[in-house]
Amino acid sequence: MxxxxxxxxxxxxxxxxxxxxxxxxxxxxxxxxxxxxxxxxxxxxxxxxxxxxxxxxxxxxxxxxxxxxxxxSDALFLSLDAFESEVGRLRDRITGTLRIGMIDNTVTDSGLPLPQVIGRIGARAPEARLDIAMADPETLVARLAGGALDLAILPETRLAEGLRLSPLHEERHLLYCGRGHPLFPRAAEVTETAEIARWPFVGRPYANQRELGPFPGAVMPASAANMEAQAMFLLSGGYIGYLPAHYAKAHVAAGDLRVLGTGFPLSSRLLLATRAGMRATPLQDLFLRELVAAIAARADAG
CATH class of the missing domain: 1.10.10.10 (Winged helix-like DNA-binding domain superfamily/Winged helix DNA-binding domain)
Structure with missing residues (x-):
């Protein structure tokens, strides 16, 4: 054929x-x-x-x-993308398609200035195309390994065979409860881990119940594949759980969520994942340079 x-x-x-x-x-x-x-x-x-x-x-x-x-077909489309990039290189232009996968609700994270990076790519490589897909970490890993994505931004995961992982950014998570939860009226006063452990948690499957570490005996009868689902559980008033502080900020300001005690902060490392052994295209190189520079500039600015 x-x-x-x-x-x-x-x-x-x-x-x-x-x-x-x-x-x-x-x-x-x-x-x-x-x-x-x-x-x-x-x-x-x-x-x-x-x-x-x-x-x-x-x-x-x-x-x-x-x-x-x-x-x-994975190999076919990877070859077509590589061919397009090589032709662009010969013409001294950055062309081709960059397929980026990432977890949801990173847009409010000032330490990960992806909108700025996207704008820079558009200005420096106007003939290039960027495709962005949101998914949970497991799906991102599978799509990256299968060739449907060129790179992904995701939290640490055990499912990383065949991938090259580079640290990008530390995301700060705090412990919250929602309006209607029995702890909500005195959330700031709740500092005993034993008291917190009495209440049901919601967590993300890919975190491997890491959120329960500070709270011996706590149980997690609910799970959420992404941050929006996690927030829904918390806003229901029936669960406590962790959210990125930047994402929860608007809900806290609206009076719908409160930080429990000191927040019992956890740090979630976000990684850049690419396929091991794959040669980066000029468009990928440009994206990585702009991303690293933008993150460094935000860190220097405090």
Whole structure:
């Protein structure tokens, strides 16, 4: 089978469907209608001569051959990105696409000035394209390892085989409770860990219950995959738990959350993850230089 431009387009749509676990997520990501996505997937299936996925009331699922096509397409699209970057290098221009993954709710973290970095990339490499995807750390690691992302910003994780991890920034987390929680009226006075340990916690699965370390005997009957979900549990008044101080600030100002005691601060290290052994493109190099410089400048400014 000789690959045509229409095949590459259809394959890109198929990859988006897989990465977003169905047609609905791909619709949002690509800005296409469901009928357009169905057209591209069906056209690819007809070109290949076999079904790639099953869709219907039972949900979306890859066929065995579909999973193999998706896996093999990683190398194809990585090669296309590398080719585009190399052509840009020959033209003394920074081109190509940089696919960045990151955890949610970093935009309020002044120590991680990503909006400034994005602006600098746009000014210095106007022909380049940046794609940003938000996900939990486990998903980011899987997508990075599979070639769907070029780099990711995420907290420390045990699932890092085959990745190169570089420290970026320390994020400060404090312990909070929400309005309606029995500790809320006297939150600032609650300093005994034994008293805090009596109440149910909510935490993030990837943190491996690290938040419970200072509170022997505490239990965590609820888990949240991201910060917004964590905040929802706390705002319900039924749980206590940790949030980044920069993210919780607005809820504290609104009177909906309060810091418990001294906050029992924890530090969460954010890392930059890339695939080990992969040569960085000029666009990746530019992004990394701008990111490191922006973080250093914020740290120097205090």
């Amino acid at each position: 000789k690959i045509a431009n229409t095949d590459l387009r259809a394959l890109a749509v198929f990859r988006a469907v897989v990465e977003h676990e169905g047609f609905a997520g791909a619709q949002i990501a690509l800005g296409l209608s469901q009928s357009a996505i169905s057209f591209h997937v069906k056209a690819l299936e007809e070109r290949l001569g076999f079904a790639l996925c099953r869709r219907g009331r039972g949900g979306f699922a890859l066929t065995e051959r579909g999973a193999l096509v998706h896996a093999r």
